[in-house]
Amino acid sequence: MRMQEEICCKIDEERTENEIVSFHQSQKKLVVVGYALTSKKTKSFLQPKLEGLARNKGILFVAIDPHRPLSDQGPFDIVLQKLTGKEWRQILEDYRGTHPEVTVLDPPDAIQHLHNRQSMLQCVADMNLSNAYGKVGVPRQLVIEKDASSIPEVVNNAGLTLPLVAKPLVNDGSAKSHELSLAYDQYSLKKLEPPLVLQEFVNHGGVLFKVYIVGEAIKVVRRFSLPDVTKQELSKSAGVFRFPRVSCAAASADDADLDPSVGELPPRPLLERLAKELRRRLGLRLFNLDIIREHGTRDHFYVIDINYFPGLGKMPEYEHIFTDFLLSLVQSQCKKKPC
Numbered sequence: 603m604r605m606q607e608e609i610c611c612k613i614d615e616e617r618t619e620n621e622i623v624s625f626h627q628s629q630k631k632l633v634v635v636g637y638a639l640t641s642k643k644t645k646s647f648l649q650p651k652l653e654g655l656a657r658n659k660g661i662l663f664v665a666i667d668p669h670r671p672l673s674d675q676g677p678f679d680i681v682l683q684k685l686t687g688k689e690w691r692q693i694l695e696d697y698r699g700t701h702p703e704v705t706v707l708d709p710p711d712a713i714q715h716l717h718n719r720q721s722m723l724q725c726v727a728d729m730n731l732s733n734a735y736g737k738v739g740v741p742r743q744l745v746i747e748k749d750a751s752s753i754p755e756v757v758n759n760a761g762l763t764l765p766l767v768a769k770p771l772v773n774d775g776s777a778k779s780h781e782l783s784l785a786y787d788q789y790s791l792k793k794l795e796p797p798l799v800l801q802e803f804v805n806h807g808g809v810l811f812k813v814y815i816v817g818e819a820i821k822v823v824r825r826f827s828l829p830d831v832t833k834q835e836l837s838k839s840a841g842v843f844r845f846p847r848v849s850c851a852a853a854s855a856d857d858a859d860l861d862p863s864v865g866e867l868p869p870r871p872l873l874e875r876l877a878k879e880l881r882r883r884l885g886l887r888l889f890n891l892d893i894i895r896e897h898g899t900r901d902h903f904y905v906i907d908i909n910y911f912p913g914l915g916k917m918p919e920y921e922h923i924f925t926d927f928l929l930s931l932v933q934s935q936c937k938k939k940p941c
């Protein structure tokens with residue numbers, strides 16, 4: 603089986619299986635969560651504090667071996683996964699068919715929707731969310747499938763305003779899919795490598811909001827982002843510049859001394875509405891949104907990125923939020939079919 607990254611599949615089989623058996627024997631209801639994650643994700647997510655708290659609440663995390671049939675492992679109440687590849691998706695789909703009682707977080711076809719930076723934002727655009735608390739949209743963007751030489755003309759015809767953020771169209775978690783650049787002039791756009799999405803850069807005061815959604819729970823943090831590009835700077839600059847993953851850095855902007863017009867969190871009711879709709883439209887329960895506020899406005903927001911099962915280890919109180927979420931899933935399973 604071809605996997606994108608090294609997969610953490612080493613399991614302490616004896617320990618976990620014995621634990622499952624002994625719990626079943628003592629007739630205590632143990633919630634068994636099978637996880638199929640990369641080793642990087644296992645390290646950042648499955649921290650000792652999470653495992654400890656989970657254990658106290660009767661939740662046991664068990665590593666899944668993605669090379670063995672899922673039905674031979676477990677039994678699981680929940681499967682938590684963020685692996686890629688066609689074969690893995692097929693394994694999960696088959697398992698969902700034969701084990702409808704198990705909650706798979708999240709269904710592979712729903713995640714697949716985020717693997718393209720155009721379809722990713724389509725739900726937000728379709729929602730057209732605008733109410734007394736503000737407006738939420740997506741930056742104007744277009745897709746370039748091939749032929750870099752035509753980009754200046756295509757951009758001109760579409761009336762997109764420079765600077766533009768160039769993002770690889772495919773968003774599959776690979777290092778390449780996170781290689782973004784900022785283009786200041788039309789002619790340099792020819793240097794870009796399609797397939798990509800060209801998105802208008804929206805000035806937002808250098809701060810963005812990461813909105814984490816874990817089931818019904820919503821948590822918002824501030825992160826540093828790209829600084830504004832002034833008209834003067836734009837007129838003097840040319841070229842295409844690669845930029846690093848600024849907002850993914852662990853450093854948070856929550857304690858920074860920010861201009862309140864930039865740092866004020868988006869209104870809670872607006873985020874609740876957005877999260878509720880997106881949960882439903884995307885069919886996902888574990889994701890985050892990168893949201894920016896157009897600089898100089900109070901309530902014009904743009905969603906620029908959606909990530910499936912993001913770095914929850916960086917979310918404040920994630921251990922409590924996540925374990926409560928798992929328990930609530932099991933409770934709703936029991937409502938459908940008594941446990």
Ligand SMILES: Nc1ncnc2c1ncn2[C@@H]1O[C@H](COP(=O)(O)OP(=O)(O)OP(=O)(O)O)[C@@H](O)[C@H]1O
Pocket residue numbers: 741767769779780781782801802803804805806810826827828847848849850892894906907909
């Ligand atoms: N349209 C935009 N206007 C202004 N800044 C933007 C825009 N798009 C992206 N950025 C900046 O570039 C950063 C990376 O963009 P984006 O979040 O789309 O990439 P990513 O590789 O998917 O990131 P992540 O690590 O969050 O998955 C953003 O966090 C933000 O700082």
Ligand SMILES: O=P(O)(O)O[C@H]1[C@H](OP(=O)(O)O)[C@@H](OP(=O)(O)O)[C@@H](O)[C@@H](O)[C@@H]1OP(=O)(O)O
Pocket residue numbers: 642643646684774775776812849850851890909910911912913914916
């Ligand atoms: O690496 P981190 O723990 O920070 O998590 C990042 C996560 O990487 P991982 O899933 O491999 O862990 C990324 O996933 P891919 O797009 O690459 O699939 C993406 O979701 C980022 O937005 C997350 O950062 P956050 O948005 O939460 O700051």
Ligand SMILES: [Mg+2]
Pocket residue numbers: 849892907
């Ligand atoms: Mg992002």
Ligand SMILES: [Mg+2]
Pocket residue numbers: 907908909
């Ligand atoms: Mg992303």
